[in-house]
Amino acid sequence: MKNIVVVGAQWGDEGKGKVVDILAPHFNIVARYQGGHNAGHTVRIGERKFILRLIPSGILHDECSCVIGNGVVVDPGAFNGEIEELRELGVECEGRLFISARAHLILPYHVALDRVREERLGANSVGTTMRGIGPAYEDKASRCGIRAGDLFYPDLLREKIRANIEEKNLELASIGAETVELDSSLDEFLAEALRLVPFIRDTAAMINTATRDGKSVLVEGAQGTMLDVDHGTYPFVTSSNATAGGAATGLGLPPRNITGALGIAKAYTTRVGGGPFPTELLDKHGAYLQKRGNEYGAVTGRPRRTGWFDAAVAGYAVMLNGFDALALTKLDVLDEFDEIKISTAYRCHGELLEGMPYGANVLAECEPVYETLPGWKANTSRTTNFDELPSAAKDYIRRVEELCGAPVALISTGPDRTETIIRNDSPVSAWMK
Ligand code: IMP
Secondary structure (H helix, E strand, O other), X not given: OOEEEEEEOOOOOOOHHHHHHHHHHHOOEEEEOOEOOOOOEEEEEOOEEEEEOOOOHHHHOOOOEEEEOOOEEEXXXXXXXXXXXXXXXXXXXXXXXXXXXXXXXXXXXXXXXXXXXXXXXXXXXXXXXXXXXXXXXXXXXXXXXXXXXXXXXXXXXXXXXXXXXXXXXXXXHHOOOOOOOHHHHHHHHHHHHHHHHHHEEXXXXXXXXXXXXXXXXXXXXXOOHHXXXXXXXXXXXXXXXXXXXXXXXXHOOOHHHOOEEEEEEEOOXXXXXXXXXXXXXXXXXXXXXXXXXXXXXXXXXXXXXXXXXXXXXHHHHHHXXXXXXXXXXXXXXXXXXXXXXXXXXXXXXXXXXXXXXXXXXXXXXXXXXXXXXXOOOOOOOXXXXXXXXXXXXXXXXXXXXXXXXXXXXXXXXOXXXXXXXXXXXXXXXXXXX
């Protein structure tokens, strides 16, 4: 059995899309288990650039089937738009892309509420992607959510949506926000949503039948460990379990059938939105990382905050997800630094902390404890062989491994699929057999 979960080891945007794209041809199914179109997985193949927000990156490989699991929240308009974009690029989705009947849908009132709540939080806003993700998960938990399978029962569905709109409008009106117009909103939504019907299946049953028949599943995480609703920098998190455990509930894949986990970490750190970021660089180095690393959100276009590699963050991710290995991306972005820093731990009010502090409020008061390593001052972009890396770059990678407690099995040295080092005799090379 080979069912591997790929999870971001930082605050998202680590380059999961590229890694999933490299691994996908070695798997039968690629599945998403959480999040929605707040994710932005950029994949570059030659001159062509794809940004996948909701549909698993495996869709770019004809031989893969793709699943949007029950743990994902689906915006019908976004889904249809992505299908169209892919069609224009010559990628057909029908017959090999499936949405769980149990996946919750994002409705216009979720988007309205996301926006209004963020505005009201002002300086304390989470900095969400404004896609309605949080409010859709709230409805799931409070048992008034609309699920993809409800589309098979249009009369009941209309009734449920009507009741929800009335309820949401009370909330919107109470805070002086514009309410959602009932009939037009319902009709518009249904026009988009009913186009999902041919894709809807009992995907948990599909996946379990497939694994019983010897098929393999590559499970594609979105966001990252530090954005996990339970383990991340709460409340500056997304509203789902981005960590590996979410793969079991978000797909209906039994935990014992998840046979491996790969963590993706950038060679430095980035974060979009609000919340603490101990290694953030607000100086010329941070600006350089942003420019050289092209650190702008794939979904919202927002500039990403940048900072040095934080081994406390990545080590915490190794612990929570049980990573067999790490993939270190964007190594080449560090090529020109004279010196490179890694944060090994935090100090809070003079005290050295072990592990990850409890909450965002404590983390905000932590200072990173830095170790300085010499830069390699050489071009590593497009390198495909570990032995050809400058010795200072190899030392940097070895130090990351030591501090995080996991081997670095894959190193990305450029945006293209081919600009990648896959280390021999590593978990990743074994999964690619
Ligand atoms: P939401 O997921 O839109 O509710 O946003 C919650 C937080 O997660 C915000 O800080 C977002 O910037 C962040 N976030 C959501 N999706 C991603 C992603 O794919 N990459 C990086 N950050 C994300």
